[in-house]
Amino acid sequence: xxxxxDSGGGLVQPGGSLRLSCAASGFRFNxxxxxxxxxxxxxxxxWVSSITGRGADTFYAASVKGRFSVSRDNSKDTLYLQMDSLxxxxxxxxxxxxxxxxGAVDWFDPxxxxxxxxxxx
Amino acid sequence: QSALxxxxxxxxxxxxSITISCTGSSSDVGxxxxxxxxxxxxxxxxxxxxxxxxxxxxxxxxxxxxSKSGNTASLTISGLQVEDEGDYYxxxxxxxxxxxxGGGTKVSVL
Numbered sequence: 725x726x727x728x729x730d731s732g733g734g735l736v737q738p739g740g741s742l743r744l745s746c747a748a749s750g751f752r753f754n755x756x757x758x759x760x761x762x763x764x765x766x767x768x769x770x771w772v773s774s775i776t777g778r779g780a781d782t783f784y785a786a787s788v789k790g791r792f793s794v795s796r797d798n799s800k801d802t803l804y805l806q807m808d809s810l811x812x813x814x815x816x817x818x819x820x821x822x823x824x825x826x827g828a829v830d831w832f833d834p835x836x837x838x839x840x841x842x843x844x845x
Numbered sequence: 846q847s848a849l850x851x852x853x854x855x856x857x858x859x860x861x862s863i864t865i866s867c868t869g870s871s872s873d874v875g876x877x878x879x880x881x882x883x884x885x886x887x888x889x890x891x892x893x894x895x896x897x898x899x900x901x902x903x904x905x906x907x908x909x910x911x912s913k914s915g916n917t918a919s920l921t922i923s924g925l926q927v928e929d930e931g932d933y934y935x936x937x938x939x940x941x942x943x944x945x946x947g948g949g950t951k952v953s954v955l
Contacts, residue, residue, distance in 0.1 A: 759944075761891075768848065768934060768946055768947070768948045768949040769883070769891065769934050769936070769946040769949070770946060771936075771943065771944040771945065774942060774944075781942075783941075783942040783943065785943065819890055829938075829944065830879055830881075830896065830897070830938070831879075831881040831893055831896040831897070831936075832883070832891070832893065832936070833892075833893035833896075833902065834890075834893070835890040835891050835892070836890065837890055838890055
C-alpha cells in the first residue's frame with residue numbers, strides 16, 4: 725500500500741525555522757516527483773513546492789520562494805521542506821503528495837495526513 | 846497567480862446530479878489538459894477523484910466525471926449520495942512548473 729507520513733510540524737515564532745518530513749512507503753520513491761501543499765485554517769489548498777524524482781529540479785510558489793527549500797533523500801525514501809523566516813501567514817496544515825512520474829507532477833496522489841505548522845509569538 | 850474560481854457551495858437531494866465549475870484563464874485551465882479534482886472530508890487529507898480533465902483513478906465511482914470547455918473545467922456527480930458530502934477542489938497546471946487550486950466548493954446532500 726502506498727503511504728505518506730508527514731511529520732515535523734509545531735509552534736514556532738515569527739522569523740523562526742522548521743523542517744518538515746514526509747516518509748514514503750509502498751512505491752519506488754525515486755521514480756516520482758513529490759510536492760508540498762498547504763491549507764490555512766478554514767481555507768483552501770495552496771501548492772507550495774515540487775521536486776523531481778532524482779531531486780535535480782525544484783520549484784516554488786511565489787509566496788515562499790527564497791524562504792522555503794524542498795529536498796529529498798532517496799536512500800531514506802523521505803521528502804523534506806525546510807522553512808525559514810516564517811510568517812504568520814505560513815500557519816497551515818502542510819501535506820506532502822506524490823506526482824505522476826519522475827519528472828512530471830500532473831496530479832497529486834496520494835496525500836499524507838498533514839502536519840500542522842503554527843507561526844505565532 | 847490567482848486561485849481558480851469555484852462556487853462556494855452546492856446543495857442537492859440524494860439521487861440528483863450536481864456540477865461544480867472551475868474557472869481560470871488561458872494561462873492555466875484553458876492552456877493545458879492538466880486539470881484534476883480532489884475531495885476532502887472534514888479533518889481528512891484530500892483524495893484524487895479526477896485527473897487529466899476527465900479520467901478517474903482506479904477505485905473512484907463512475908458517478909464522478911470531469912470535462913472542460915475553454916477556460917472552465919467542471920466536475921459532475923451523478924446519483925448523489927450522502928457519502929459524497931465534503932469539500933471539492935479543482936487544480937490546474939499554470940505553466941512554469943507551478944500549480945493553482947480553486948477556492949473549494951462545499952457539497953451538501955440535503
